[in-house]
Amino acid sequence: MAAVSETYVSDAAAFAVLHKTLTIHTAHQTQFMDVTRLIEGAVQQAGLHSGTVTVQTRHTTTGILINEYEPLLLADFRALFERLAPTRFEYAHDDFLRRTENLTADERPNGHAHCRAALLRSSETVSVRQGLLDLGQWQRVIFVEFDGAQRRQLTLTMIGTPMPTRVLAGRGSEAISR
Amino acid sequence: MAAVSETYVSDAAAFAVLHKTLTIHTAHQTQFMDVTRLIEGAVQQAGLHSGTVTVQTRHTTTGILINEYEPLLLADFRALFERLAPTRFEYAHDDFLRRTENLTADERPNGHAHCRAALLRSSETVSVRQGLLDLGQWQRVIFVEFDGAQRRQLTLTMIGTPMPTRVLAGRGSEAISR
Amino acid sequence: MAAVSETYVSDAAAFAVLHKTLTIHTAHQTQFMDVTRLIEGAVQQAGLHSGTVTVQTRHTTTGILINEYEPLLLADFRALFERLAPTRFEYAHDDFLRRTENLTADERPNGHAHCRAALLRSSETVSVRQGLLDLGQWQRVIFVEFDGAQRRQLTLTMIGTPMPTRVLAGRGSEAISR
Numbered sequence: 001m002a003a004v005s006e007t008y009v010s011d012a013a014a015f016a017v018l019h020k021t022l023t024i025h026t027a028h029q030t031q032f033m034d035v036t037r038l039i040e041g042a043v044q045q046a047g048l049h050s051g052t053v054t055v056q057t058r059h060t061t062t063g064i065l066i067n068e069y070e071p072l073l074l075a076d077f078r079a080l081f082e083r084l085a086p087t088r089f090e091y092a093h094d095d096f097l098r099r100t101e102n103l104t105a106d107e108r109p110n111g112h113a114h115c116r117a118a119l120l121r122s123s124e125t126v127s128v129r130q131g132l133l134d135l136g137q138w139q140r141v142i143f144v145e146f147d148g149a150q151r152r153q154l155t156l157t158m159i160g161t162p163m164p165t166r167v168l169a170g171r172g173s174e175a176i177s178r
Numbered sequence: 179m180a181a182v183s184e185t186y187v188s189d190a191a192a193f194a195v196l197h198k199t200l201t202i203h204t205a206h207q208t209q210f211m212d213v214t215r216l217i218e219g220a221v222q223q224a225g226l227h228s229g230t231v232t233v234q235t236r237h238t239t240t241g242i243l244i245n246e247y248e249p250l251l252l253a254d255f256r257a258l259f260e261r262l263a264p265t266r267f268e269y270a271h272d273d274f275l276r277r278t279e280n281l282t283a284d285e286r287p288n289g290h291a292h293c294r295a296a297l298l299r300s301s302e303t304v305s306v307r308q309g310l311l312d313l314g315q316w317q318r319v320i321f322v323e324f325d326g327a328q329r330r331q332l333t334l335t336m337i338g339t340p341m342p343t344r345v346l347a348g349r350g351s352e353a354i355s356r
Numbered sequence: 357m358a359a360v361s362e363t364y365v366s367d368a369a370a371f372a373v374l375h376k377t378l379t380i381h382t383a384h385q386t387q388f389m390d391v392t393r394l395i396e397g398a399v400q401q402a403g404l405h406s407g408t409v410t411v412q413t414r415h416t417t418t419g420i421l422i423n424e425y426e427p428l429l430l431a432d433f434r435a436l437f438e439r440l441a442p443t444r445f446e447y448a449h450d451d452f453l454r455r456t457e458n459l460t461a462d463e464r465p466n467g468h469a470h471c472r473a474a475l476l477r478s479s480e481t482v483s484v485r486q487g488l489l490d491l492g493q494w495q496r497v498i499f500v501e502f503d504g505a506q507r508r509q510l511t512l513t514m515i516g517t518p519m520p521t522r523v524l525a526g527r528g529s530e531a532i533s534r
Contacts, residue, residue: 015193015371017228017230017338017339019228019312050373051373051513051515052373052410052513052515054230054303054305056303056304056305057314058314058315058317059314060244060245060246060314060317065474066416066478066479067416067473067474067478068416068458068470070449070457070458071457072447072448072451072454072455072457073447073470075448075449076447076448076449076470076471077470077471079448080471080474084258084262084440091250091251091254092250092251092253092254092257093248093250093251093253093254095250098250099248099250101248101249102246102248102316111251111254114245114246114251114255115254115255115258118255118258118298119297119475120474121302121477122244122245122302122317123244123302123303123304124477124478124479125303125410125412125479125481125513126412126479127375127410127412127511134412134414134511135414136414136415136509137414138415138416139414139416139478153314155305155312157229157230157303157305157312159229159230159337159338159515160373160515161373193371195406195407195408195516195517197406197485197490232408232481234481234482234483234490236491236493236495237494237495238423238492238494238495262436262440263436269428269429269432270428270429270432270435271426271428271431273428276428277428279427279428280424280426289429289432292423292424292429292432292433293432293436295423296423296433296436296476297475299480300422300423300480300495301480301481301482303481331492333483333490335407335408335483337407337408337515337516
């Protein structure tokens with residue numbers, strides 16, 4: 001029924017934590033943004049070889065979703081969240097006559113967006129192997145905006161071992177790092 | 179469309195794992211408890227400087243939610259879960275005439291609470307930077323009780339590098355740690 | 357209201373990342389498979405003593421759920437997902453006359469399975485202490501199949517410190533590792 005197919009043990013000598021903050025700009029009220037390459041680029045720029053990257057949104061009306069990025073499926077996701085937490089519904093959070101807390105000057109009705117975000121994740125942790133996100137064939141990391149357009153931030157926390165230092169050709173044996 | 183705004187690489191010399199178990203007591207059947215300060219206090223007490231803290235519930239009728247902690251929004255979340263998994267609904271798990279497994283002396287109907295918990299997370303991983311939880315302006319870590327009142331446990335697993343040892347004033351240069 | 361009940365600091369000398377890929381075979385369209393022992397066995401085989409294991413599905417019509425594994429409750433979960441994302445519903449993803457992307461030779465209607473997977477997690481991170489998954493009394497790690505029967509892969513990423521090397525009896529003091 002089940003088989004363990006492979007084990008890879010990294011070099012334990014040089015563990016590191018790396019933090020990155022990514023800024024993205026959404027253009028629509030509801031939007032699915034494929035951030036897979038953005039995250040993989042950041043992982044490679046940081047030099048993480050083996051470990052995990054935790055992708056975290058810094059917002060309460062957005063979420064992280066790992067699924068297939070196919071346009072018609074995104075329409076299905078949109079319809080799903082509209083059924084589960086309809087835009088046109090009376091949310092107490094949007095009753096500005098009653099509400100007294102966390103009010104800002106530019107407050108707008110977004111109770112539906114909070115409820116939808118509650119059904120997604122704030123963070124997902126993805127395996128990194130040899131500098132690549134270890135995702136399945138159809139898996140993409142999707143940033144989901146439920147209350148755009150806005151400037152948004154994602155934080156990446158990478159934990160693991162760095163890329164082995166490469167031997168630089170033509171620089172003599174003293175350039176070969178241990 | 180996207181920009182990597184900062185990179186911070188921690189001291190890789192002293193990696194550690196720290197485990198903590200927090201005990202909390204809920205007072206109501208459905209309850210949203212802001213545990214952000216509790217977790218941040220535990221992180222600081224443990225001395226984690228840079229890394230991640232994984233917040234995990236040890237129960238199957240509770241969940242972890244990172245969202246805004248605003249009283250009217252919590253009422254919206256309560257209504258959301260009541261719509262998605264109503265309290266008054268026939269759950270097979272609550273049919274004690276049919277059920278034969280996992281029965282305890284104090285068994286009570288809580289099928290709705292399991293279904294709601296299934297729509298939340300058992301764990302969320304939060305970035306820790308300079309001893310602080312790296313959350314956005316409105317983000318709070320919320321422990322969600324769907325079958326209270328009960329005594330509950332949260333486990334925290336912290337991975338990363340410890341606080342740099344502080345220079346103690348007035349103790350001479352030999353007290354300055356490297 | 358809350359108490360920190362214990363702290364355990366691991367040996368920080370020998371951090372490691374370990375990757376494993378598990379292959380499982382599902383037998384039904386919708387299936388809940390308890391993979392707790394499978395994961396714990398892999399953790400022990402890998403020799404992880406203290407840290408975390410991130411359990412990640414490599415598929416977009418499956419999910420990871422940590423909850424109670426009780427047969428009647430599983431029937432409730434099945435009914436829950438059927439209510440939230442019904443099998444008999446028109447999903448744009450399944451409109452093969454309109455769809456142009458990500459089409460394979462063996463494409464079958466599975467929009468409902470993607471929508472259900474979107475409501476679960478792709479990954480959960482579980483604490484490991486003394487080589488055991490640190491789960492509560494009723495918690496099981498459940499692999500949820502929404503589009504079976506299929507061959508499926510789970511990846512495990514373990515981060516932490518290895519088992520202390522055991523003193524081997526009868527082999528003399530030189531066999532005692534530091």
